[in-house]
Amino acid sequence: xxxxxxxxxxxxxxxxxxxxxxxxxxxxxxxxxxxxxxxxxxxxxxxxxxxxxxxxxxxxxxxxxxxxxxxxxxxxxxxxxxxxxxxxxxxxxxxxxxxxxxxxxxxxxxxxxxxxxxxxxxxxxxxxxxxxxxxxxxxxxxxxxxxxxxxxxxxxxxxxxxxxxxxxxxxxxxxxxxxxxxxxxxxxxxxxxxxxxxxxxxxxxxxxxxxxxxxxxxxxxxxxxxxxxxxxxxxxxxxxxxxxxxxxxxxxxxxxxxxxxxxxxxxxxxxxxxxxxxxxxxxxxxxxxxxxxxxxxxxxxxxxxxxxxxxxxxxxxxxxxxxxxxxxxxxxxxxxxxxxxxxxxxxxxxxxxxxxxxxxxxxxxxxxxxxxxxxxxxxxxxxxxxxxxxxxxxxxxxxxxxxxxxxxxxxxxxxxxxxxxxxxxxxxxxxxxxxxxxxxxxxxxxxxxxxxxxxxxxxxxxxxxxxxxxxxxxxxxxxxxxxxxxxxxxxxxxxxxxxxxxxxxxxxxxxxxxx
Amino acid sequence: xxxxxxxxxxxxxxxxxxxxxxxxxxxxxxxxxxxxxxxxxxxxxxxxxxxxxxxxxxxxxxxxxxxxxxxxxxxxxxxxxxxxxxxxxxxxxxxxxxxxxxxxxxxxxxxxxxxxxxxxxxxxxxxxxxxxxxxxxxxxxxxxxxxxxxxxxxxxxxxxxxxxxxxxxxxxxxxxxxxxxxxxxxxxxxxxxxxxxxxxxxxxxxxxxxxxxxxxxxxxxxxxxxxxxxxxxxxxxxxxxxxxxxxxxxxxxxxxxxxxxxxxxxxxxxxxxxxxxxxxxxxxxxxxxxxxxxxxxxxxxxxxxxxxxxxxxxxxxxxxxxxxxxxxxxxxxxxxxxxxxxxx
Numbered sequence: 001x002x003x004x005x006x007x008x009x010x011x012x013x014x015x016x017x018x019x020x021x022x023x024x025x026x027x028x029x030x031x032x033x034x035x036x037x038x039x040x041x042x043x044x045x046x047x048x049x050x051x052x053x054x055x056x057x058x059x060x061x062x063x064x065x066x067x068x069x070x071x072x073x074x075x076x077x078x079x080x081x082x083x084x085x086x087x088x089x090x091x092x093x094x095x096x097x098x099x100x101x102x103x104x105x106x107x108x109x110x111x112x113x114x115x116x117x118x119x120x121x122x123x124x125x126x127x128x129x130x131x132x133x134x135x136x137x138x139x140x141x142x143x144x145x146x147x148x149x150x151x152x153x154x155x156x157x158x159x160x161x162x163x164x165x166x167x168x169x170x171x172x173x174x175x176x177x178x179x180x181x182x183x184x185x186x187x188x189x190x191x192x193x194x195x196x197x198x199x200x201x202x203x204x205x206x207x208x209x210x211x212x213x214x215x216x217x218x219x220x221x222x223x224x225x226x227x228x229x230x231x232x233x234x235x236x237x238x239x240x241x242x243x244x245x246x247x248x249x250x251x252x253x254x255x256x257x258x259x260x261x262x263x264x265x266x267x268x269x270x271x272x273x274x275x276x277x278x279x280x281x282x283x284x285x286x287x288x289x290x291x292x293x294x295x296x297x298x299x300x301x302x303x304x305x306x307x308x309x310x311x312x313x314x315x316x317x318x319x320x321x322x323x324x325x326x327x328x329x330x331x332x333x334x335x336x337x338x339x340x341x342x343x344x345x346x347x348x349x350x351x352x353x354x355x356x357x358x359x360x361x362x363x364x365x366x367x368x369x370x371x372x373x374x375x376x377x378x379x380x381x382x383x384x385x386x387x388x389x390x391x392x393x394x395x396x397x398x399x400x401x402x403x404x405x406x407x408x409x410x411x412x413x414x415x416x417x418x419x420x421x422x423x424x425x426x427x428x429x430x431x432x433x434x435x436x437x438x439x440x441x442x443x444x445x446x447x448x449x450x451x452x453x454x455x456x457x458x459x460x461x462x463x464x465x466x467x468x469x470x471x472x473x474x475x476x477x478x479x480x481x482x483x484x485x486x487x488x489x490x491x492x493x494x495x496x497x498x499x500x501x502x503x504x505x506x507x508x509x510x511x512x513x514x515x
Numbered sequence: 516x517x518x519x520x521x522x523x524x525x526x527x528x529x530x531x532x533x534x535x536x537x538x539x540x541x542x543x544x545x546x547x548x549x550x551x552x553x554x555x556x557x558x559x560x561x562x563x564x565x566x567x568x569x570x571x572x573x574x575x576x577x578x579x580x581x582x583x584x585x586x587x588x589x590x591x592x593x594x595x596x597x598x599x600x601x602x603x604x605x606x607x608x609x610x611x612x613x614x615x616x617x618x619x620x621x622x623x624x625x626x627x628x629x630x631x632x633x634x635x636x637x638x639x640x641x642x643x644x645x646x647x648x649x650x651x652x653x654x655x656x657x658x659x660x661x662x663x664x665x666x667x668x669x670x671x672x673x674x675x676x677x678x679x680x681x682x683x684x685x686x687x688x689x690x691x692x693x694x695x696x697x698x699x700x701x702x703x704x705x706x707x708x709x710x711x712x713x714x715x716x717x718x719x720x721x722x723x724x725x726x727x728x729x730x731x732x733x734x735x736x737x738x739x740x741x742x743x744x745x746x747x748x749x750x751x752x753x754x755x756x757x758x759x760x761x762x763x764x765x766x767x768x769x770x771x772x773x774x775x776x777x778x779x780x781x782x783x784x785x786x787x788x789x790x791x792x793x794x795x796x797x798x799x800x801x802x803x804x805x806x807x808x809x810x811x812x813x814x815x816x817x818x819x820x821x822x823x824x825x826x827x828x829x830x831x832x833x834x835x836x837x838x839x840x841x842x843x844x845x846x847x848x849x850x851x852x853x854x855x856x857x858x859x
Contacts, residue, residue, distance in 0.1 A: 483578060
């Protein structure tokens, strides 16, 4: 039976997909509305500026650079964890995820504070990173986990029987890796790489601190310095069309591929290759990644903690922790719950509306958060004013904005999960929903956990949406860090940053134990 | 898995429980006063608490950057729940005024500050910050420092010993003011002259002052409160034997540019009385003295007592150049100039 015919129209699949489409497209329509507010002559002037071309070049250059850097970190690290006998795998895995717990602007501060003539590492005479190099390094160091998590999950889910078959056909180890394993990693690489690319496109915390002019930095400057919502909307739309091109590209590259096991029986566990003479370089590599991605920002924050007498109050810290969790946790659950049907439709029922729903989720991720928040203000007040500045709206905004992060892992797992089990359950008379929950869902648990962890970490660090949509009096940990650090009151900011990173670590550890 | 779900569920329920118990305990009568604040919460919270303690009026504060809040207020339009907008920059107040967000303030409020009141009467100044030159008193005698920032490039003795922060917003405001007061050409020459002295660029003010304490530079262009925060926020030794000191340029010099913070009453306010009471409180002697003491910014009320490390009120008012703050909005030209000179 063809896969696509397994389900007819099901509300529990299309309902969430429709919700996502509306939730993301509505903010986009706001941008279009704002963009066409100026008069025609002025609009042409805004769009055809020479400056926009430079922004485009900078943005593309940074995206490509960060993709290369993150691949160089994530591929070897994922391989070490999934395929070799390296010791302390849970710890190495955690090192590969924890940089996500560091807010981007803290990473940028850490790089700037530790280098240069008066930095923590002044003995090493490192130049102070700024501009392209600074943004490249800071973004690469804290976004590589997106790729690492996706690749690791894919490597762990591979059926070694394929490689055995290739080997029995006379392929060398290297050829097996190139012709069998790498192609299998394609969906994971695209999912992770896409997230990183979109993240770089949308980031302004890092690029503004490093003063590297990309689209998002220009958008930020338009709002911050010129208070110009029209030009900002144009820049955002240009950024989104760039995103659209990337999304189409990724879709073309993945079309019509199937990656699931088709053999009978269950997959054998993969044997781990011994590191051998690669032992020292492998541990050295892990150590370097851990130092740069985790130890550097953590020691910077600890250094902040020790250098002033002004500290915040414990009660403020506790309430910030509770506020943060009260929004980020439900958002993580909601985003994953929305991502599951959307990813399921796009993998198992690949019609154009299914693919469109998934692409739209990515578009939401790439919408600059400030514009996203302004759009939600605009529409909530006009359609459902009672929702405005409620915790529910904040949670929904986080979930809609970040759900793309949950789609990647779920989609990769769905590609690998055999359809046959679910079909067998159907043949045994289970309803479609029950067949899914008994046949496929157990295979997705790890990926759902990973997706939830990613959304949680992002929501915990988020600033512009939190500032504008949170209930009055809501103070998240990230707001505490930013509010004090940007006034140079680093000793006040430090406890918030530490609690933020500790919370992230705890939850990620919990969720990944099962993955 | 079951254990995981249990932990998640606990996390989900706890905060909601905490929220509901919070909202039951708020004091005061009626709805709380809602303030949108572009100032950081560390600078706002202590004053808000004092106000609530003194009047029993509950206050809710929404924090954000000036840009975010002005954009949000414009999107909210008539439906905004906010009563007051308290901004970090005069630029944001100017934009909010032009966009028609503010109501005219009564004379009872506008007459309170002894300076910096805008002619529009749409907002009222609350505190003032000044651009200053920080110097290392162990290596520089104050008599040796220039009376005008425009003469700084002539001081060859400072070659390689000057710190500045070209990427920082208040430095850029200062350059914008220079362009407006002295013209493009003079500003360009100033930047070129400074560059010839091989200044060291820092990402922000605190690292620059730390570099000064470490002996890396002798002088640096900064805002007055950063010096005070380093000297008076740190340990006692530093206070008794400071390694960083403040130099003000001559009265009216561009190098002393005043950066005003202020607040305005929003059209959408349903609680005008409470809002005016809050503005009135901010401009009271007590609150102004308290702000000077804790936030280390200058008061706008002559009667406020200031710590001995701040200048007396009249001297401070005479410091800054005569300048219309709305002209600080022309930032784009400044960024272009800094980029052209390779500083951004």
